[in-house]
Amino acid sequence: MTQRTSFLPNEAGDVQPVELQSGAFPDPAATPLEMLDVSDSRLFQQDAWYPYFERLRREDPVHYTPESPFGAYWSITKHADIMHVESHHEVFSSFPTIVIGDSPNDQYIANFISMDPPKHDQQRMTVAPVVAPRNLSKLEPEIRGHAADILDSLPDGGEVFDWVDRVSIELTTRMLATLFDFPFADRRKLTFWSDLSVGSPETTGADEGFSMEEARDGLNDMGMTFMNLWAERAAADPTDRHDLITMLAHGEDTKDMVTRPLEFLGNIMLLIVGGNDTTRNSISGGVMALNRFPEQYDKLRNDPSVIPNMVSEIIRWQTPVIHMRRTLKNDYEIRGKRMKAGERVVMWYVSGNRDEEVFDNADALDIARANARKHVSFGFGVHRCMGNRLAEMQLRVIWEEIMKRFSFIEVTGPEKRLKSNFIRGIRELPVRVHRH
DSSP, rough: OOOEEEEEETTSSSSEEEEEEETTSOOOOTTGGGGTTTTTHHHHTTTTOHHHHHHHHHHHHHEEEEETTTOOOEEEHHHHHHHHHTTTTTTEOOOSSSSSOOGGGGGOOOOOOOOOHHHHHHHHHGGGGGGGGHHHHHHHHHHHHHHHHHHHTTTOOOOOHIIIIIIIIHHHHHHHHHHHHHOGGGGGHHHHHHHHSSHHHHOOOOOOOOOHHHHHHHHHHHHHHHHHHHHHHHHHHHHHOOOOOOOOHHHHTHHHHHHHHHHHHHHHHHHHHHHHHHHHHHHHHHHHHHHHHHHHHHHHHGGGGGHHHHHHHHHHOOOOOEOOOOOOOOOEEEETTTTTOOEEEEHHHHHHHOOOTTSSTTOOOTOOTTTTGGOOOOOGGGGTHHHHHHHHHHHHHHHHHHHHHEEOOOOOOOOOOOSSSSSEEEEEEEEEEEOO
């Protein structure tokens, strides 16, 4: 089969040519601008998206794509413009969905991230206390204990294993089980349900390999399991209980949610995915990034106090949520582009986090980057990720515990990525660990 050249960053962060199969993607430089469509989920599965967004940021940062598998959409690719859209929720609505594609037959599973104020604020405020600073300080020793247990159980002697399964998924799933007070022995169900929930071919181009029957049965199992947990928690005294289900079951604005099954299911799915995908893919992405930029790994070994800032830089570099969509309530103009009411507007977080006007040498990992926290991975404004501090704490703790035990986590082969334009997921990452 013939091949052609595309471009990806090398270890120094420079863009270098790599070979892609002919016909896989249109040429990012030669394609007419009006035909450039960055919604193809294969771009992210093959990590080939960089030059497409670089061109849009340079030539057409507010870009209209008239035709795509998901319909027409606007692309917002610059950091400042993403912040602008996020700051004007009265114009850019999260309803009915925050993913690029519309749900088939307009069947939407409601949750508070796809709601606008005031209903969004009411439901979010009910569960926000679980990630309040006081509660996080109580959770940290438990996270550290899980991290230590997981890392101490890893194979020695040069054995290669899957970091995603053994560490990234295991830590985040244990934490989710804690937040939900979910039966610990069944915690891997939460991972399965999260994978079911991150999108479909129609909405995000996702392809997890689940049959329709597996997806239906899995979602039914999730619904029944959490209905039973809800009934149990609603009947119990909520005093001194701080799990998410108890908070929802007793919250003034959410206690009747169980009578609206699609909204109930939607919010459970949101909390599972929100507590899982960002953290798990940033844990894996951090290992990949430090292997790709070995001078940064040296910097970390020499000064582990850089870990808190490194966490922000890893979240910027990985950008676990690729995009967020809004729908225009009325006509609006950005950079001279007139957008019309009802049109979909897609904020590409992966592009905002590579904006050269904000981040020098943006494709490179720099764990001491002074403005790493300016990333847009958590969103901004009323929809800023509720669990951002919890995610940062989990990443900080796991890296503190890693550095106590290992001089090097060595990536031994290529990663396997999720096919999705919504979650920048890493499904497998073969590694071996080198202990001190």
